[in-house]
Amino acid sequence: MSDVARAAGVSSATVSYVLSGKRPVTAETRESVHSAIDRLGFRLNPVARSLRTGRSMMVALVVPDLANPFYALLARSIQDKLRGRGYHVVVSNTGAQRGEEEALLQEAVHQRFAAVVMTPFRLAADAFEMIRGAGIPVVVSADTPFDGVDLVTPSSDQAVVDALTHVAASGRRSVGVIAGPLDVPGGDPRLDRIKTHVAALGLQVRDEHVVHGEHTREAGAAGFEKLLRSSRRPEAVLCVNDMTAVGAMDVAEELGLEIPGDIGLLGHDDIDIASLVRPRLSTIRYSAREVGAVASALLLEQIDGRTQPxxxxxxxxFVRRASL
Amino acid sequence: MSDVARAAGVSSATVSYVLSGKRPVTAETRESVHSAIDRLGFRLNPVARSLRTGRSMMVALVVPDLANPFYALLARSIQDKLRGRGYHVVVSNTGAQRGEEEALLQEAVHQRFAAVVMTPFRLAADAFEMIRGAGIPVVVSADTPFDGVDLVTPSSDQAVVDALTHVAASGRRSVGVIAGPLDVPGGDPRLDRIKTHVAALGLQVRDEHVVHGEHTREAGAAGFEKLLRSSRRPEAVLCVNDMTAVGAMDVAEELGLEIPGDIGLLGHDDIDIASLVRPRLSTIRYSAREVGAVASALLLEQIDGRTQPxxxxxxxxFVRRASL
Structure with a gap:
C-alpha cells in the first residue's frame, strides 16, 4: 500500500480511500492511484489484482428464470467450484427476455466481470461476439448448439428413448408435448428429440398435440388446458421441464383428472419439486449440480489460458416415478 | 461521444473501446477518457453516468440461501421495481456463512455497486458501517432489528396468535419448535414470538421441544427426528420456514407418521412448495413479492437523497391448509 502511495505521490490513507471507496476522492487522485497500481503490478490481494487487470473477481451467471430451482442449484454448484479460486458468483435473471439478455451481457463487459456463464433463451450465437472481443471467458449452458463458445449441453437421446419405451409399454399410443416457445433460435431441441424417436416405438405425436409456451408453471397450465381441448386428448404428455409439468398438474387437479390414470405426465430436470408433488413426477434427470461443475471447469480452463472452444x-x- | 474524444485528445473509436471494453487500451488512454468524462459530466446513458460517478448500475441482492424459492421471488420482485430506473439486480448467495457475508459486502464496495439489499444471517449491524461509509444505499430485510440502516421486517404477532389459537382449538396442547441456529446475533425472533404467546392460549413449549438448526430442508429433517426422540413427542411442530417444514414432512413420510393426524405442522413464508406438498402445508404467509417492493421503494428513496434510516x-x- 505504501509503495503505491509513494508512486502516486499521495498518502497511504488516500490509497486506502480509493481502494475501499470509504471517502470521496477527486478524479485526479483516483487516476494517479490506479496508474501507480498499474505500474507496480500490484498483486497483494484479489481486489488489488482486479484493479490492476481492470477485471473484477465476480463471475456472472445469467439465467432465464431464477424462480426455477434448477438455476438456483446451478448457481450454488458454480459457486462451490469457484470459491476456492477467490471468485464470487452473482446471478442475474433475464426473464427469458432478449432485451434483458443483451443488456446483461453489455453490463458484464462494462463491469469487467471475470467471466460469464449463461443459459441464453432468445439470443443467437453472434450475441457473444462483443463479450468474447472484450476477452471475457464465456460458457454457455444450452440444449441448442452455440458456435465459438464453450458449451455444456445434455446428452439425452437414450433418456428420451427410455421414457418413450415406458410410455409404449404402459399401453399408451398418443403422445402430447408441452414444448418451449416458437420464437427461439434453434427451436425446441427437446421436442425435436421426442419427434425423432416416437415412430420407432409405435407412438404418435399429432400436430394438434404439440403446444408451445414459456418454460414456466403458468405456461404449463395454459398448454395443458389447450391439449385437453383437442379433439382427442393425448394419453401421455411430455413437458419441456418440471415447472411446466407442475402447471399441468395444477390443471389436472382442478378438473379432477387422474394422473397417471387418465393421462400420464413426464417432466424434465428432476428439480426437488418433482419428488415433492403428488403423484411424484416421472422426469428426465438433468443434474444442475453436474452442469455447474462442468461449466466451472471449462471456465477455469479458459481463465488459465485455453482459447479453443x-x-x-x-x-x-429417465427417472420413473408415479406420474407416468 | 465526440466531445469526450476531443477533451481526451483521442479518437471517438478509442472512447468507444474504453466504454465498451471491445478492444484493449493502455491505462493512460483509459484514464484520460475517464477524466474527460468526469470533466464533461457525461449524462447520456447509464454506462456513461456510472463511469462519471464511479458507480455501476448494478444493485446487489445478498441472500443466505438461493435454493430457498423465497429469495428467488424476492430477487424478481426487486428486479421488477428497479428495471424502470435502469438498474440491474445481481443476486449473491452467502450460504448463511459469515465470511461470505462479509466478503460480498466488501466486493459491493469494490465494485461500486449502486445499492445493496441484504438478508444478513450471521452479521451484526456494525457490519454495514463500511458500506454506509462508502455512500452506498443499503436495505436490510430481517426479522431482527438493525440500527442505522433501512429495515424491512415482518409484523407477525397476530399471525402467530392466529396459528396458536388454531392449534389450541384443534385440541393440541404441547407445541414443538424447529427454530433457527443458536449462533446468530439476535437469536431467533420467530421462536421468541411463539414463546411470548403460547401461555395465554393455554399451550406449552417444553425445553426439550425446541431444536435449533439452519433454515434448510436437511436441517428441518434432522430437527424433526430429534423432536420425535424426545420423551413425549409434541402434538404440533412450528417451523422457522417452509423449507424446514418440508424436511420434517420427509421424515414423517419415511416413518409412516400421519400429518396432521399424528402430529400437526406449520411452516413460515408460503413459498410455492407449501401448496404443492401433500398434505398442503399450513403456514404463516410472508410475501417475498411485498418485501421486495418495499425494499425497492426504500432503496430508491435513498438513491434520491433520503439519509435518515x-x-x-x-x-x-396465518394460512390454514391441511397440515395443521
Missing part, C-alpha cells in the same frame, strides 16, 4: 455433454436419465 | 413492517398472515 470446447463442448461437453452431460448425460440425462 | 427508516423501518417498514410487512404484515404476515
Amino acid at each position: 470446447r463442448t461437453v455433454r452431460v448425460s440425462a436419465q | 427508516r423501518t417498514v413492517r410487512v404484515s404476515a398472515q
Whole structure:
C-alpha cells in the first residue's frame, strides 16, 4: 500500500480511500492511484489484482428464470467450484427476455466481470461476439448448439428413448408435448428429440398435440388446458421441464383428472419439486449440480489460458416415478 | 461521444473501446477518457453516468440461501421495481456463512455497486458501517432489528396468535419448535414470538421441544427426528420456514407418521412448495413479492437523497391448509 502511495505521490490513507471507496476522492487522485497500481503490478490481494487487470473477481451467471430451482442449484454448484479460486458468483435473471439478455451481457463487459456463464433463451450465437472481443471467458449452458463458445449441453437421446419405451409399454399410443416457445433460435431441441424417436416405438405425436409456451408453471397450465381441448386428448404428455409439468398438474387437479390414470405426465430436470408433488413426477434427470461443475471447469480452463472452444455433454436419465 | 474524444485528445473509436471494453487500451488512454468524462459530466446513458460517478448500475441482492424459492421471488420482485430506473439486480448467495457475508459486502464496495439489499444471517449491524461509509444505499430485510440502516421486517404477532389459537382449538396442547441456529446475533425472533404467546392460549413449549438448526430442508429433517426422540413427542411442530417444514414432512413420510393426524405442522413464508406438498402445508404467509417492493421503494428513496434510516413492517398472515 505504501509503495503505491509513494508512486502516486499521495498518502497511504488516500490509497486506502480509493481502494475501499470509504471517502470521496477527486478524479485526479483516483487516476494517479490506479496508474501507480498499474505500474507496480500490484498483486497483494484479489481486489488489488482486479484493479490492476481492470477485471473484477465476480463471475456472472445469467439465467432465464431464477424462480426455477434448477438455476438456483446451478448457481450454488458454480459457486462451490469457484470459491476456492477467490471468485464470487452473482446471478442475474433475464426473464427469458432478449432485451434483458443483451443488456446483461453489455453490463458484464462494462463491469469487467471475470467471466460469464449463461443459459441464453432468445439470443443467437453472434450475441457473444462483443463479450468474447472484450476477452471475457464465456460458457454457455444450452440444449441448442452455440458456435465459438464453450458449451455444456445434455446428452439425452437414450433418456428420451427410455421414457418413450415406458410410455409404449404402459399401453399408451398418443403422445402430447408441452414444448418451449416458437420464437427461439434453434427451436425446441427437446421436442425435436421426442419427434425423432416416437415412430420407432409405435407412438404418435399429432400436430394438434404439440403446444408451445414459456418454460414456466403458468405456461404449463395454459398448454395443458389447450391439449385437453383437442379433439382427442393425448394419453401421455411430455413437458419441456418440471415447472411446466407442475402447471399441468395444477390443471389436472382442478378438473379432477387422474394422473397417471387418465393421462400420464413426464417432466424434465428432476428439480426437488418433482419428488415433492403428488403423484411424484416421472422426469428426465438433468443434474444442475453436474452442469455447474462442468461449466466451472471449462471456465477455469479458459481463465488459465485455453482459447479453443470446447463442448461437453452431460448425460440425462429417465427417472420413473408415479406420474407416468 | 465526440466531445469526450476531443477533451481526451483521442479518437471517438478509442472512447468507444474504453466504454465498451471491445478492444484493449493502455491505462493512460483509459484514464484520460475517464477524466474527460468526469470533466464533461457525461449524462447520456447509464454506462456513461456510472463511469462519471464511479458507480455501476448494478444493485446487489445478498441472500443466505438461493435454493430457498423465497429469495428467488424476492430477487424478481426487486428486479421488477428497479428495471424502470435502469438498474440491474445481481443476486449473491452467502450460504448463511459469515465470511461470505462479509466478503460480498466488501466486493459491493469494490465494485461500486449502486445499492445493496441484504438478508444478513450471521452479521451484526456494525457490519454495514463500511458500506454506509462508502455512500452506498443499503436495505436490510430481517426479522431482527438493525440500527442505522433501512429495515424491512415482518409484523407477525397476530399471525402467530392466529396459528396458536388454531392449534389450541384443534385440541393440541404441547407445541414443538424447529427454530433457527443458536449462533446468530439476535437469536431467533420467530421462536421468541411463539414463546411470548403460547401461555395465554393455554399451550406449552417444553425445553426439550425446541431444536435449533439452519433454515434448510436437511436441517428441518434432522430437527424433526430429534423432536420425535424426545420423551413425549409434541402434538404440533412450528417451523422457522417452509423449507424446514418440508424436511420434517420427509421424515414423517419415511416413518409412516400421519400429518396432521399424528402430529400437526406449520411452516413460515408460503413459498410455492407449501401448496404443492401433500398434505398442503399450513403456514404463516410472508410475501417475498411485498418485501421486495418495499425494499425497492426504500432503496430508491435513498438513491434520491433520503439519509435518515427508516423501518417498514410487512404484515404476515396465518394460512390454514391441511397440515395443521
